[in-house]
Amino acid sequence: MSDATLPGRTMITATDGTDAGAMPVFAEERRILGLPASTWPNILAPLAMGVLFLSAWELTVRFREIPHYILPGPILIAKTLVADWGTLSTSLWVTLRITFAALIAAVTVGVALAIIFTQSRWLEKSLLPYAIILQVTPVVSIAPLIIIWVGDVNLSLLICAWIVAFFPILSSTIIGLNSVDHNLLNLFQIYGANRWQGLRYLRIPAALPFFLSGLKIAGGLALIGAVVAEYVAGSGGNASGLAYRILEASYQLRIPRMFAALVMISLTGIAIFLVTSYISHLLLRRWHESAIKRET
Amino acid sequence: MDKPAAGTQNAPAATLISLQCISKQFANGTLAVRNVDLDLRQGEFVSLLGPSGCGKSTLLRMISGLSQPSAGEIDWPLNPHDSAGHAERDRDLGFVFQDPTLMPWSRAIGNVAMPLILKGMRKAEAYERSAEMLELVGLKGFEKSFPRELSGGMKMRVSIARALVTKPRILLMDEPFAALDEITRHRLNDDLLDLWWKSRFTAVFVTHSVFESVYLSQRIVVMAARPGRVMADLDVSAPYPRSETFRTSPLYADLCRLASEKLKEAIHA
Numbered sequence: 075m076s077d078a079t080l081p082g083r084t085m086i087t088a089t090d091g092t093d094a095g096a097m098p099v100f101a102e103e104r105r106i107l108g109l110p111a112s113t114w115p116n117i118l119a120p121l122a123m124g125v126l127f128l129s130a131w132e133l134t135v136r137f138r139e140i141p142h143y144i145l146p147g148p149i150l151i152a153k154t155l156v157a158d159w160g161t162l163s164t165s166l167w168v169t170l171r172i173t174f175a176a177l178i179a180a181v182t183v184g185v186a187l188a189i190i191f192t193q194s195r196w197l198e199k200s201l202l203p204y205a206i207i208l209q210v211t212p213v214v215s216i217a218p219l220i221i222i223w224v225g226d227v228n229l230s231l232l233i234c235a236w237i238v239a240f241f242p243i244l245s246s247t248i249i250g251l252n253s254v255d256h257n258l259l260n261l262f263q264i265y266g267a268n269r270w271q272g273l274r275y276l277r278i279p280a281a282l283p284f285f286l287s288g289l290k291i292a293g294g295l296a297l298i299g300a301v302v303a304e305y306v307a308g309s310g311g312n313a314s315g316l317a318y319r320i321l322e323a324s325y326q327l328r329i330p331r332m333f334a335a336l337v338m339i340s341l342t343g344i345a346i347f348l349v350t351s352y353i354s355h356l357l358l359r360r361w362h363e364s365a366i367k368r369e370t
Numbered sequence: 371m372d373k374p375a376a377g378t379q380n381a382p383a384a385t386l387i388s389l390q391c392i393s394k395q396f397a398n399g400t401l402a403v404r405n406v407d408l409d410l411r412q413g414e415f416v417s418l419l420g421p422s423g424c425g426k427s428t429l430l431r432m433i434s435g436l437s438q439p440s441a442g443e444i445d446w447p448l449n450p451h452d453s454a455g456h457a458e459r460d461r462d463l464g465f466v467f468q469d470p471t472l473m474p475w476s477r478a479i480g481n482v483a484m485p486l487i488l489k490g491m492r493k494a495e496a497y498e499r500s501a502e503m504l505e506l507v508g509l510k511g512f513e514k515s516f517p518r519e520l521s522g523g524m525k526m527r528v529s530i531a532r533a534l535v536t537k538p539r540i541l542l543m544d545e546p547f548a549a550l551d552e553i554t555r556h557r558l559n560d561d562l563l564d565l566w567w568k569s570r571f572t573a574v575f576v577t578h579s580v581f582e583s584v585y586l587s588q589r590i591v592v593m594a595a596r597p598g599r600v601m602a603d604l605d606v607s608a609p610y611p612r613s614e615t616f617r618t619s620p621l622y623a624d625l626c627r628l629a630s631e632k633l634k635e636a637i638h639a
């Protein structure tokens with residue numbers, strides 16, 4: 075004990091009555107096949123539902139003898155998926171590339187613009203209305219124009235997908251950057267923090283949960299944007315994506331193939347959602363309410 | 371057991387901050403504070419006691435430089451003055467809000483280290499000093515915890531550690547323990563006194579509670595509302611160290627009665 079310590083009192087320990095000598099205690103949940111027991115119902119319930127639905131579909135198609143050019147059964151669709159995998163996977167790759175390029179561009183531009191807007195009210199006031207106009211204009215209606223102006227099909231598709239995806243990132247990041255606790259801002263002011271420090275240590279971390287929820291929406295929208303634009307473009311050749319395969323198959327009345335491409339688009343959308351949700355969970359699980367399980 | 375060195379509280383100390391005829395009127399016309407004269411001496415523990423809305427927080431914000439008085443001057447006599455006679459204010463002042471106001475994405479140690487990092491200290495050194503500070507407030511072993519993993523009292527301790535990590539000459543506290551339960555509040559009062567005794571910063575403690583202000587301070591400034599002004603300036607002549615026995619002493623009861631009367635006068639003024 076140092077001389078400076080108040081006589082008659084011992085060193086401080088955090089025995090606040092309520093948390094006397096507390097040390098963190100972690101209870102391990104029982105695991106089945108590597109996953110926590112409580113997550114299994116979340117996986118099994120939708121799975122059972124899916125199996126039920128697909129069986130009903132298959133049986134209906136078989137017993138009613140519905141021709142496969144009207145409604146193919148799930149088994150036929152799966153077979154087509156395997157048989158046409160070569161063409162379809164190439165197309166999937168094309169669509170994926172456009173989707174991800176658009177998403178990356180949307181994140182870059184959206185975040186950069188949001189940061190610029192929070193640094194300058196004046197710029198925000200003059201530019202934000204145009205961002206909103208871009209957002210509310212249906213992409214189907216401007217896609218033909220963009221294709222004419224840009225010339226290069228892939229680049230036009232990318233621009234269309236970007237237009238759809240970037241607004242959710244921009245608006246949610248702006249809200250996030252401005253949602254910092256007022257007293258934390260006061261504290262930074264007291265310590266003479268500069269703009270850059272305020273941004274780096276306060277505004278950007280505070281914006282992260284908002285940005286991530288924008289990203290979840292933007293991921294799905296980028297895919298939708300890419301597919302819609304491709305419908306409009308109707309591009310052929312070997313560099314065409316899944317949307318073109320659907321159009322092509324419908325002209326040729328190859329309905330099972332149409333469904334197979336459709337299934338691939340849906341699965342891609344689900345995968346994008348799962349990946350962005352997982353990223354969000356990883357980044358926020360230690361501190362943000364949205365990622366924290368309620369104790370029961 | 372030794373008595374504290376006689377005279378530690380009565381020796382005339384230099385004035386650290388001098389509020390000279392301070393008034394604050396907000397843009398909407400509210401006169402929050404009118405003509406406040408107040409000298410805060412180096413190393414003393416002062417409580418600002420008063421009813422809600424009497425301008426305690428406003429006064430604290432003006433001392434910290436977060437807002438400017440509409441009239442009057444805040445002087446720091448010990449600090450260098452510029453050619454116009456204005457004193458430089460301390461950049462190293464600690465501020466503790468009613469809520470812990472921690473960054474939820476940052477661990478306890480990161481929160482405490484923030485003031486040092488903002489001042490440009492290297493991270494390793496800042497963390498080393500923050501770990502010492504956390505130990506001093508009784509949170510050894512919780513460096514890596516996130517705020518949500520800590521109890522209300524522990525979060526408040528982190529907040530105090532953050533305010534003291536720059537070793538400021540002045541610690542401003544705006545009802546820091548108001549949201550805590552009584553047991554925790556008593557513990558934190560004792561620990562705050564202990565920290566103050568060790569490092570002898572000037573403490574300005576805003577509170578609603580007569581008991582808390584008597585227990586902690588050497589001096590109680592009683593304020594009245596509409597407009598906010600100083601009603602009384604009481605000396606609390608009880609010696610330190612203060613502990614549970616002080617709470618049950620007749621002197622404590624007398625002092626509380628006196629402060630309550632002044633507060634009642636302030637409320638009905």
Ligand SMILES: Nc1ncnc2c1ncn2[C@@H]1O[C@H](COP(=O)(O)OP(=O)(O)OP(=O)(O)O)[C@@H](O)[C@H]1O
Pocket residue numbers: 396397398400401402420421422423424425426427428429598
């Ligand atoms: N930003 C502001 N704009 C206008 N009026 C304000 C502002 N801040 C405070 N006031 C007014 O100034 C007066 C003093 O407020 P202040 O917050 O300093 O009181 P207080 O003594 O801290 O009260 P409490 O104990 O409830 O915290 C109040 O009447 C309040 O309404």
Ligand SMILES: [Mg+2]
Pocket residue numbers: 426427428544
């Ligand atoms: Mg207040």
